[in-house]
Amino acid sequence: MRDPELLTTLFHAGVRAVRGDTAVANALLAQPCPAPDQIIAVGKAATAMAAAATAHFGEVPMLVVTKYHHAGDAPPHAEVIEAAHPVLDENSLRAGARIRETVAAMAPGSHLLMLVSGGASALAEDPIDGLDLAGLKERAREMLGSGADIHAMNRARKTLSRIKGGRLFDVFRGARVTTLAISDVQGDALGVIGSGIGEAARDAPFEARPSIVASNAIARAAVAEEAAKAHGLAIGTDAEELYADINALAPRLGKRLREGASGLHLWGGEPTVILPENPGQGGRNQALALLIAREIAGRDDIRVLVAGTDGTDGPTDAAGAIVDGSTWEASAQEALDRADAGAWLDARGALLRTGPTGTNVMDLVIALKS
Numbered sequence: 001m002r003d004p005e006l007l008t009t010l011f012h013a014g015v016r017a018v019r020g021d022t023a024v025a026n027a028l029l030a031q032p033c034p035a036p037d038q039i040i041a042v043g044k045a046a047t048a049m050a051a052a053a054t055a056h057f058g059e060v061p062m063l064v065v066t067k068y069h070h071a072g073d074a075p076p077h078a079e080v081i082e083a084a085h086p087v088l089d090e091n092s093l094r095a096g097a098r099i100r101e102t103v104a105a106m107a108p109g110s111h112l113l114m115l116v117s118g119g120a121s122a123l124a125e126d127p128i129d130g131l132d133l134a135g136l137k138e139r140a141r142e143m144l145g146s147g148a149d150i151h152a153m154n155r156a157r158k159t160l161s162r163i164k165g166g167r168l169f170d171v172f173r174g175a176r177v178t179t180l181a182i183s184d185v186q187g188d189a190l191g192v193i194g195s196g197i198g199e200a201a202r203d204a205p206f207e208a209r210p211s212i213v214a215s216n217a218i219a220r221a222a223v224a225e226e227a228a229k230a231h232g233l234a235i236g237t238d239a240e241e242l243y244a245d246i247n248a249l250a251p252r253l254g255k256r257l258r259e260g261a262s263g264l265h266l267w268g269g270e271p272t273v274i275l276p277e278n279p280g281q282g283g284r285n286q287a288l289a290l291l292i293a294r295e296i297a298g299r300d301d302i303r304v305l306v307a308g309t310d311g312t313d314g315p316t317d318a319a320g321a322i323v324d325g326s327t328w329e330a331s332a333q334e335a336l337d338r339a340d341a342g343a344w345l346d347a348r349g350a351l352l353r354t355g356p357t358g359t360n361v362m363d364l365v366i367a368l369k370s
Contacts, residue, residue: 006368017219024056024115035057044070046117065098093126143156158196181198181210216269234261236263264367268364289306305321332344
């Protein structure tokens with residue numbers, strides 16, 4: 001197996017371990033949950049999570065909110081709304097209003113099952129009075145281009161919303177909320193995932209049962225196990241520390257790869273990027289991959305995959321890219337300056353396209369050093 005194929009194999013091993021259907025099915029078997037009266041699944045992995053819940057409970061009333069082109073495998077009986085990500089649109093507001101209406105309509109004594117995954121912040125929104133779609137989109141673009149991390153962005157989002165930060169349950173009259181969440185944030189905090197759309201207040205007048213069912217750590221463990229057991233690779237690095245600007249991360253990772261031992265080097269997390277006023281094509285993973293290519297230029301012993309576990313990197317159809325010591329050329333710097341790494345890498349056949357993966361546990365950097 002050639003290195004690019006092995007990198008892709010390892011990436012898919014990590015993704016399989018945290019797919020929404022697998023994670024929800026395992027959680028429901030491990031921690032028995034009474035049948036819900038209503039299921040709401042929201043996020044990029046909503047369809048896969050909803051499918052597992054349907055297999056377990058049968059045809060419970062269900063609302064699924066997910067990204068465009070991610071609803072193909074939704075349970076046939078579910079009400080489905082597709083919306084935009086990472087910048088919300090009209091359907092995001094329709095979805096947010098529908099979620100709030102559904103929760104408000106639940107009867108006393110009822111049980112709500114919330115299935116939450118990354119992307120929910122943009123996919124569903126019900127803004128506070130006085131804030132319209134144009135205002136929300138402008139604030140979203142400012143945050144995405146500012147280099148702010150997910151915690152800062154979600155703190156800001158909560159102040160603008162009637163359904164984030166636990167406020168959704170202000171209208172809930174039922175007896176129990178069970179939340180199963182796939183974490184796409186550092187620290188796996190439920191109050192940060194989807195800007196806290198599935199989090200209940202500590203003094204809520206109902207029983208709240210939250211659980212994190214998939215995370216970046218679980219995905220990395222699956223990658224490491226596949227690398228060691230199936231391919232006999234030594235594990236040189238396994239760390240969740242991709243929490244910095246890509247321009248700071250690339251030299252750090254490049255140095256470790258140049259000086260590190262042979263074998264697998266694995267990082268997880270979610271880098272940040274500051275965008276110019278009119279960015280080109282690509283996302284943070286494609287840009288980070290190209291920056292790493294600069295750091296390992298001329299080496300014939302290092303190959304690196306950088307990709308989002310959800311199968312999309314920013315507003316593109318690629319998950320990320322695979323680079324090696326021959327990737328970098330002088331023209332790449334101009335592409336980086338324009339935030340156009342995706343177009344540059346695509347022209348050289350370096351992009352990784354997986355399609356929707358049914359999960360979202362941030363990003364992975366998987367490197368092989370021979």
